[in-house]
Amino acid sequence: MTKVITYGTFDLFHEGHYKLLQRAKALGDYLIVAVTSDYFDKCRGKFNVHDSLMARVKNVEKTGFADEIIIEEYFGQKIDDIKKYGVDIFTVGSDWVGHFDYLSEYCKVVYLDRTQGISSTQIRNSHNIKLGIIGNEDILKRFLDEFNYVSGMEIAGIYCNNKAKPKSELKQFIDVVSLFEEVDAVYINLPLKERFDFMKKALLAGKHVLTEFPFCNNIEQAKELLDIASSKKLVLMEGLKTAYCPAFGKLISLAKSGVIGNILNVEARFTQILGEHLQEQVRIAGGSIESLAAYPLLVIFKLLGTKYKDIKFASHYENGVDVFSKIDFIFDGAIANATVAINAKAEGNLVITGTKGYIYVPAPWWKTDYFEVRYEDINKNTKYFYKFEGEGLRYELVEFVRSIQDGRLDNIILTRDEIFSECMVISRYNEQSGVQAF
Numbered sequence: 001m002t003k004v005i006t007y008g009t010f011d012l013f014h015e016g017h018y019k020l021l022q023r024a025k026a027l028g029d030y031l032i033v034a035v036t037s038d039y040f041d042k043c044r045g046k047f048n049v050h051d052s053l054m055a056r057v058k059n060v061e062k063t064g065f066a067d068e069i070i071i072e073e074y075f076g077q078k079i080d081d082i083k084k085y086g087v088d089i090f091t092v093g094s095d096w097v098g099h100f101d102y103l104s105e106y107c108k109v110v111y112l113d114r115t116q117g118i119s120s121t122q123i124r125n126s127h128n129i130k131l132g133i134i135g136n137e138d139i140l141k142r143f144l145d146e147f148n149y150v151s152g153m154e155i156a157g158i159y160c161n162n163k164a165k166p167k168s169e170l171k172q173f174i175d176v177v178s179l180f181e182e183v184d185a186v187y188i189n190l191p192l193k194e195r196f197d198f199m200k201k202a203l204l205a206g207k208h209v210l211t212e213f214p215f216c217n218n219i220e221q222a223k224e225l226l227d228i229a230s231s232k233k234l235v236l237m238e239g240l241k242t243a244y245c246p247a248f249g250k251l252i253s254l255a256k257s258g259v260i261g262n263i264l265n266v267e268a269r270f271t272q273i274l275g276e277h278l279q280e281q282v283r284i285a286g287g288s289i290e291s292l293a294a295y296p297l298l299v300i301f302k303l304l305g306t307k308y309k310d311i312k313f314a315s316h317y318e319n320g321v322d323v324f325s326k327i328d329f330i331f332d333g334a335i336a337n338a339t340v341a342i343n344a345k346a347e348g349n350l351v352i353t354g355t356k357g358y359i360y361v362p363a364p365w366w367k368t369d370y371f372e373v374r375y376e377d378i379n380k381n382t383k384y385f386y387k388f389e390g391e392g393l394r395y396e397l398v399e400f401v402r403s404i405q406d407g408r409l410d411n412i413i414l415t416r417d418e419i420f421s422e423c424m425v426i427s428r429y430n431e432q433s434g435v436q437a438f
């Protein structure tokens with residue numbers, strides 16, 4: 001019996017996939033199809049897979065060509081599979097010519113002609129969401145680099161409200177209303193103080209909004225924005241990159257699954273000495289709380305919820321700006337604290353204390369790629385490694401596209417309750433409620 005194996009994502013299943021499987025089956029007597037897991041696809045740079053793993057497996061199954069379906073989960077698995085299943089022929093489409101020649105040491109390698117004129121990327125791009133950028137051009141390079149990894153969305157142009165001389169090739173809009181006429185969604189990267197007006201205008205114009213964090217520092221304004229977004233069925237998403245990065249999601253799920261017992265304390269620190277950039281940071285993003293508290297609040301709210309019983313702040317001010325701050329929370333059965341600084345330095349780690357052990361995430365935990373679960377008995381300690389791609393912006397962009405495409409208004413990754421609670425903390429601080437200066 002000749003055993004054949006082939007691999008693929010099989011997203012938005014199309015004729016090219018069908019023909020590939022048909023010809024793969026014809027190469028032998030028994031066909032194994034390995035469908036890539038979501039996590040493996042992310043690891044190999046495919047961030048925009050639309051269908052769930054189960055849907056992709058079902059589509060392969062429906063063709064009737066696969067005698068067995070397995071999941072591809074890691075780099076190097078192909079060699080393991082070939083040995084494990086006693087495979088005679090490995091095959092993939094001709095877009096991979098040469099790439100898998102190394103497998104010829106283990107079995108025969110056949111590249112089948114790719115079907116011309118159709119691809120999952122093409123199908124995804126045929127319904128591209130048009131995005132307008134509102135903000136300063138300085139951020140653009142980083143944004144555009146990351147944007148290259150995202151499909152399903154294209155940039156229609158930019159509106160800069162600061163009269164700066166255009167530097168990019170993007171179409172420049174001279175007023176924001178004409179930008180709204182050409183787009184479905186906007187990405188707003190403006191100083192915190194200027195964000196609200198543009199977010200409101202965009203939502204009233206029926207545009208989905210992705211904005212930098214914190215999305216708002218005033219409760220009334222936050223309510224107004226969330227109400228407009230709900231009534232108009234629009235996505236209003238806060239771009240706090242940590243929230244969307246895969247390893248951070250895994251960390252939260254693991255901590256909540258009980259591996260360290262009941263969570264008693266969450267301590268999260270994010271500190272910077274900005275030096276010559278301090279004034280600019282304060283102008284754009286505010287002091288330590290407005291600039292950075294969103295990160296520790298994210299992990300605290302994810303692990304302990306948003307219903308804290310008490311909150312207290314302590315801040316050190318320089319020239320009227322909070323440059324170093326601590327926030328202490330009391331929850332039912334747990335405590336938490338956040339330390340943030342824009343002109344002081346401490347270890348920027350995250351420690352989650354539980355009744356059976358603790359989770360340690362070294363600095364920079366907000367770009368999570370590695371963490372450890374530690375116990376009294378050090379033999380039980382486990383290390384988890386992940387990959388944090390580029391600047392991390394691609395994760396939130398992919399999520400933004402997906403939320404719009406799926407009509408998912410309350411983002412499940414960073415919920416409206418969480419972003420509203422973050423705004424409550426910041427606005428409470430700004431009202432100087434429970435703040436100790438030192």
Ligand code: C2G
Pocket residue numbers: 007008009010011016017020036072091092093094095096113114115116117118119120
């Ligand atoms: N394919 C094809 N014709 C198309 C499109 C795709 O023959 N028009 C083939 C691809 O060459 C591949 C299979 O269909 O053999 C699945 O394609 P994808 O879902 O795009 O998967 P891919 O990213 O190519 O993954 O480990 C995974 C493998 O490396 C292949």
